[in-house]
Amino acid sequence: MTNPAAPDTVDEFRQRLAALGPLPKRLQQCADHLAGNLDRIAVSTVAELAAGAQVPPSALMRFCQIMGFHGFSDLQRLFRDAIGGGLPDYATRLRNLKTEGADQPGALVAEFIESGRQSLENLARTLDEAALSRAVELCRAAGTLHLIGLRRAFPVASYLAYVCEKLSIPAMLHEGVGGLSLSQALRPDDALLAISFAPYSSETLGLVEKASALGLPVVALTDSLTGPLAKGAQVVLTVEEVDFGAFRALSATLALALGFAVALAAARAT
Amino acid sequence: MTNPAAPDTVDEFRQRLAALGPLPKRLQQCADHLAGNLDRIAVSTVAELAAGAQVPPSALMRFCQIMGFHGFSDLQRLFRDAIGGGLPDYATRLRNLKTEGADQPGALVAEFIESGRQSLENLARTLDEAALSRAVELCRAAGTLHLIGLRRAFPVASYLAYVCEKLSIPAMLHEGVGGLSLSQALRPDDALLAISFAPYSSETLGLVEKASALGLPVVALTDSLTGPLAKGAQVVLTVEEVDFGAFRALSATLALALGFAVALAAARAT
DNA sequence: GCAGAAATAGAATAAATATTCCATCATGGA
DNA sequence: TCCATGATGGAATATTTATTCTATTTCTGC
Incomplete structure (x- = not known):
């Protein structure tokens, strides 16, 4: 043939x-x-x-x-x-929720569910495993992992801080309480994980720049390979969230961040 | 017949x-x-x-x-x-990610993607629309919406604070910076949205109790209708997240919280 | 425009699948 | 214990569906 x-x-x-x-x-x-x-x-x-x-x-x-x-x-x-997942009854229920009145609270939740699911599927399709592995490798030896993410990226950064604590990864969350920048805390053997999406917050970009100048490993979790956050980073992890209205459900970003954290903990343990 | x-x-x-x-x-x-x-x-x-x-x-x-x-x-x-969505290539990719080495970072991300998706589907199935509508109605007239969520619920609470800001809903995030409780900030026409999962944090339960004693409307976002958080609340919104390892991706909780916030903004605008 | 090759449509056939039917087996009440 | 009612399994049948075959049409290079 x-x-x-x-x-x-x-x-x-x-x-x-x-x-x-x-x-x-x-x-x-x-x-x-x-x-x-x-x-x-x-x-x-x-x-x-x-x-x-x-x-x-x-x-x-x-x-x-x-x-x-x-x-x-x-x-x-x-x-x-x-054919496995995507149980049809879920699809039906979702459709019911959506159509029974566009301004009903249930319909709004349905929209966020749907955009969350799409974001997760996007991530599954586009995940750059090589970059993820490099990111883990890069942070593996770090003394302290610095975390920064402000505005809508803040929930991700703060959850990472929580998870690192549980996983015994020394981590420091730069949250800017009281306007303090804490950038002096960057030590020579540290690493930085910066999370930011367009429009990028200047504090985050500033910290990336500073870490970069000090020669620290920098991993960026962002929405574009070409954005400003990607400039100063050694490794860029991209994730594309689907918006509904002006907001996004952060599902994919959290999944990626969690996976990174657990993988890092595993790498450090060996 | x-x-x-x-x-x-x-x-x-x-x-x-x-x-x-x-x-x-x-x-x-x-x-x-x-x-x-x-x-x-x-x-x-x-x-x-x-x-x-x-x-x-x-x-x-x-x-x-x-x-x-x-x-x-x-x-x-x-x-x-x-049968409509749930493109099979997503399922295939996910399977590939998972099977190519259980300790690979990609495999871990795949697990979190999967648990996130399951959580979202659960939410779609089990969402109590009536409770959600009551919650919106209850908070509609509030002067300030108080938000509390600590430890792993903190990302949700902080994201809600961000969203409320964007939606012009007066909101106050109780984050416990410096150990301050700020419970004096509860005013007679306010409302409280408390987020907590087992094991429940005592600070959150304390604030709920206080708000309850003052006669404020309290909405609980939690994992069980019968848990301690449900006791002091007028309305209970439940969400069941699927764990992977010790962690959960928070996808469903965020989707529900976002839907609530946007619905509340819509209700207040009319 | 003509030969040869490739592509096409539709009917004919083969295979698979669903559905019905009936003889047999179980079950519960007089 | 026997009858009546209902459940069961499997073979027979009907239907749907896939596949092949061939006569006809449409291209292609000369």
């Missing part, structure tokens, strides 16, 4: 789809429609999908074979096996 | 399942297995589900009919239509 073996994960299938060369008209329609309806493949019949792509069923069959599958059933098995 | 009409949402199906009277053995097995595998109904065949429930296919068919459906296909349509 001239075709490469069939993909055996959904991810691989997606990539293969994207990397597909130019195709005859009908097969292209198949590719486009499948790519746009990945979540329905598991629960549709050949006839339904073919109708959606506006091709006859036989065209879809040919497409499956071109992709390396034996037939449609073969492809479908991939997607059926991948 | 003696059966009530078939459920036409997944939620309704769940409720009907739970409310089912005593059943003959095989039918009970069907009910149990379906209840425990809701997420596989959409992608399984009669034979597969029957095997899982350890009954012959015909027993499952009878069960479908007892539930008011014409047949299994009828029931399955319900679940197939309900």
Whole structure:
């Protein structure tokens, strides 16, 4: 056979789809429609999908074979096996909450739930494991881990301080009580974890600069690889939160921060 | 026919399942297995589900009919239509992250992502809208909204303070800087939002008691309807976070708190 | 425009899956 | 103990669904 073996994960299938060369008209329609309806493949019949792509069923069959599958059933098995989470009753309940009155408190909570979930899924997709490992490595030997995060990043920083305490990681939270900057507390063998999102707070940027000048390892937890916080940092961890209204639920940022802290504790223990 | 009409949402199906009277053995097995595998109904065949429930296919068919459906296909349509979000590639990626080494930082983040997501789904399922509305109503007329949450609840309280500021809700965060209690700041027309989880911090309980004695409205955000925090509160909002290791991602708590704050701002604006 | 190759549609067939039916087995009340 | 009622399992059937095949059409290079 001239075709490469069939993909055996959904991810691989997606990539293969994207990397597909130019195709005859009908097969292209198949590719486009499948790519746009990945979540329905598991629960549709050949006839339904073919109708959606506006091709006859036989065209879809040919497409499956071109992709390396034996037939449609073969492809479908991939997607059926991948269905696990996302319990449908949760989706239903969420829809109910949302639609029963846009200004009801329940509807607002539903929106934040949804944006939190999307943020978490984004993080799962885009997490840069290499950067995370480097960040842990970098802070592993630090005497004290300095934490800074102000305004909306403050909850994250303060939770990290709590977690570090529990994990016996020497940490210091720069919270700016009384306007004190405490930047003198940075010692030569320390490290800094700075958390900030656009618009970046000047105090945070200032502390990063200072730590950088002293040659300390700096890890940034921020929303952009190119933002000002990324400049002074050795390692940048990015996380993209989905907003609802003017606010974000911080779910993904907290998950990443927690994972970092626990990994750091594990690294220090060995 | 003696059966009530078939459920036409997944939620309704769940409720009907739970409310089912005593059943003959095989039918009970069907009910149990379906209840425990809701997420596989959409992608399984009669034979597969029957095997899982350890009954012959015909027993499952009878069960479908007892539930008011014409047949299994009828029931399955319900679940197939309900599948939407939860793109499978997210699930795949998450699985990859988790399995590639339990002590890798990426795997830890994946665990926190997963527990965050479960917490959010729990919240969607169990949110008590009536209580939430009462909470908003209760705090609507308050002069100042007092916020307290210490230790691991502190990030939530501090984020609420930030959000209230942005929403022009007069709020005061009791953070205990310098060991001051500030309980004298409670004025007759104020309200208190207290956040605490087991083991409850005594400072929080103390402030609740004081506010209660003064006759102020008290809203509790906690993990149990029967815990000590629920005692002194007029309204109790419960949220159950899924732990990973000793820590929780706070996703659900934050989503609920944010929803409350925005709803409160909306109520005050009218 | 013509031969050859590739692509296509739709009907024919094969496979899988759901559904019904009935003979058998259990259960509870006279 | 026997009958009546209801439950059960499995084989037979009906239906849906996937897959293949082939005649026809559409491209491509010459």
